[in-house]
Amino acid sequence: MSSPHPPLFPALVAAPGLPALRFGERSLTYAELAAAAGSLTASIGSARRVALWATPTLETAVGAVAALLAGVPVVPLNPKTGERELRHIVTDSAPSVVLAAPGDELPAALAALERTDVTLTGTGRTSEGAWAEPDPESPALIVYTSGTTGPPKGAVLPRRALATTLDALEDAWQWTSDDVLVHGLPLFHVHGLILGILGPLRRGGSVRHLGRFSIEGVKHELAHGATMLFGVPTMYHRIAEALPDDPGLAKALSGARILVSGSAALPVHDHERIASATGRRVIERYGMTETLMNTSVRADGEPRAGTVGVPLSGVELRLVDETGAETADPREVGEIEVRGPNLFTEYLNRPDATAAAFTADGWFRTGDMAVRDDDGYVRIVGRKATDLIKSGGYKIGAGEIENALLEHPGVREAAVTGEPDDDLGERIVAWIVPTDPEQPPLQGDLADHVATQLAPHKRPRAVRYLAELPRNDMGKIMKRSLHA
Incomplete structure (x- = not known):
């Protein structure tokens, strides 16, 4: 039957x-x-x-x-x-x-x-x-x-x-x-299993898994019939670094129908390097384990760097302030809450955690902070717990400062956190992997760069230099490890 x-x-x-x-x-x-x-x-x-x-x-x-x-x-x-x-x-x-x-x-x-x-x-x-x-x-x-x-x-x-x-x-x-x-x-x-394996199988298409990511593997498959690439920012960063010396890679990427990055924000600098070399724009989407996918830049929409696009079909999204009320101005930083059929049912054996994760009217509290452009595109500025910095009376998202720092030629990688400050409440700290470890950019230069690009209150008050940033398997920077 x-x-x-x-x-x-x-x-x-x-x-x-x-x-x-x-x-x-x-x-x-x-x-x-x-x-x-x-x-x-x-x-x-x-x-x-x-x-x-x-x-x-x-x-x-x-x-x-x-x-x-x-x-x-x-x-x-x-x-x-x-x-x-x-x-x-x-x-x-x-x-x-x-x-x-x-x-x-x-x-x-x-x-x-x-x-x-x-x-x-x-x-x-x-x-x-x-x-x-x-x-x-x-x-x-x-x-x-x-x-x-x-x-x-x-x-x-x-x-x-x-x-x-x-x-x-x-x-x-x-x-x-x-x-x-x-x-x-x-x-x-x-990302890897549901989107990357079950997604093609639900569509009736096919997936070619590389076993592990490699530039050569991506180049070969895109040059031999593959139409889509899924990756995380670490992968696209490596691609951006390789493009100037690899015309075959640029040609393969230019032939792809769609390039998708997820799991963490792709720096605007890498967006621009890939676009200028290939003519193709990487699009970003935003999801979580508990919600699967919430938003994406659409294939028929504007591929705007630094955003995760608009809510997907069936997904409701709102930004709320610290009282839980919807923000009056979407350009004001607020916590993302979502509602829709894409949501999980519960945390297994954790009714307390499940109840705490939802509002009384069924919205899931993501813990992600964002603003929205006038046309509804969502820009994530960080996690509520680690990326929202309250400094001098301002609510500041770490993500936009990181993007600004990455535009400085002396910066290869960057992370931004807040730490307690008697005067400001929190001060902005930049963790920098320099392009040239022998001649790292000066703190004053970086502060001036950010102040010029964004606003004076968003400049880093302290800069710490590292050989590399701590990352997990998905390439996400583990900010708690920085302070540890």
Whole structure:
């Protein structure tokens, strides 16, 4: 009997001969993916939840698809997670099975779980109605968010959040079954797994995963039929650095239909370097584990550097002040709150944290601070906890100062934080990786540069020089580590 709900991946049945996934030299058509994932559903169908050892491999993609076909919530595990955090995730989510590629060595924290190896062959059913699509509100994934104030929390993402976000991106990016996506992102989080693997599969297109990001890999795939590139700012920074000496890279990028950056802000300087070398503008989008995607620059809109575009179809977005009231002037810094079908259901086993995350009328408090241009484009200025600096009576976003600093020729990388100041409340501190470590730019020069570009009250009052900025796996700067 056919399911009353439309399937997450219609192409598994509708487009059996087309390419679906390619990792290096290994690939699967939709028919082969359906067979491999279908065989796996039989062995995990009775599980309450499954953990997924999320290496950047075909097996991870097949395991995720199999769990979704079986209607079993999947908990992606970052293979670099430490033993204590891994034990917390396993204890909290209580999976009965762990899916892994044959030969993967699993840590002791997973020893108590039944192991099922993901193989790439199978005889799974591929006929219409072979897999009944569960209720849209049923959980699809439980993705653990990095714990800044305690152990990570498991955000329960329902199937409707996946479908609505991916369909809203289809609209925003004019994403079709003809698109071929290339990326080299990890597969244990929203960007790499949901957008980068499940997104192409929902559209009926294909994805070529590099295993790990490389300039040569990006160049080769974009020169041989790939139409889209997903990356994070660290990747695009490396691309921008390589472009002057690599005409082949510039040509490959210029042929892409769409270049997307996410997970953190892409510095305006890198935007401009890529655009001038390739004629293509990188577009940014904004999302979170708990909300999936909220906004994006549209493929048919103006690719405005320094913004994350406009709310996606179905997403409501507002900026609120410290009292929770909507800001009277959208150009005033406020906290982003969002509401829509893209939102998570709850933090697993944490009703207190779930209740605290939502307003009484159902808006999710993102903790991100932003302003809006007159035409609705959103400009994120930082996190409420780490990037909103209150100095001399002003509310200042760290992000705009960082962009200004990066325009200085003596600055290779920059981060901005606030620290207590008896006179100002907080003073602005710039953390700088100099272009030339032997001759770093002077504090006075940097302060004058920012004051001229932005406003005098936004100039850094202290400058600290580093060999590199601390970053996580996604290239986000870990600002708490700076002060530590």
